[in-house]
Amino acid sequence: MSERQSADTSAAETRLTDYLRSVELEWELGGRDGEYVVTLPGEKKLRTVVSLVIRPRTTSISAFVIRNPDENHTEFYRALLRKNLRLTGIAYAIDTDGDVYVRGEVPTDALDAEHLDQLFGVVLAASDEAFNELLALGFLGSMKKEWAWRVSRGESTRNLEPFRHLLEDDAGQPS
Template identity: 50%
Template sequence: MDTGELAGLIGAVLRDLGVDHHQREPGQFLVTLPGTHRLSTQCWLVAREHTLFVQAFVCRQPDENHEGVYRFLLQRNARLYGVHYALDRIGDIHLIGRVSLHAVGAAELDRILGQVLEAADGDFNTLLELGFAESIRREYAWRSERGESLANLRAFEHLVD
């Protein structure tokens, strides 16, 4: 399957799945996956000569507890399908994967995108707790002192009590 055929297949599958996406260049799709713990996860699907490359930003480099965050990521990698956690050159956390072109189809794309969403959205609060606890405490205190909304910090109240 050449890149053009693959791009057509991917576009058709994404439409059938009802996934929000746009094609940036031939064979490059930016998919927006809606979340629960985070509003959305942006995921790139890029057709290459031999593989479909998958990449999603999860969160920025942790402010603290690097060892705890990296331990969590490595242990989590053992349970992920088709993608794994990786760090970019500045330390931000991404999910990365490669799928053989012969395996690309509706079921496999659904599985991969489901895994990206489950990991990025499901692990998000844990990563924030592990790597940004002090920042969360400061933000909570700042908002409390000023009477600002704490709605999006409710999941982290146990860090300040």
């Protein structure tokens, strides 16, 4: 890496860490050179862990969204592809295990507070806002079994409440 590239990368890292401190996001250095691991708080998905790897020309960003669905693969992946049409700077992708991530690359010199705010917002929306829909598409059978088991044992169903309308029949019984 040239001296100029090193200075550009260092400046981008400083802008990133200044931004993260100013918005009070949790972060730590990752295991790779230039990697920052940031935790975004969510509502539907409790947190989204984001990896940014700052390199001289581009910075990659990736975040785990949800594991490989148990069922309904065609509709699940079709929904992701439709959602890709509305994303800016990132896209849904799957790894070799079928787990879903959002992934993107941005010019390193564009890492300023405004762009970072937009980028983290898009990542959070893609992960958090879509989470319940993706759960219902890819894991409904498992959620129904879990709901029935919890109801039969008198266990809490609090984390499944957003799906009650899908998990109970019209008489309020597990479907």
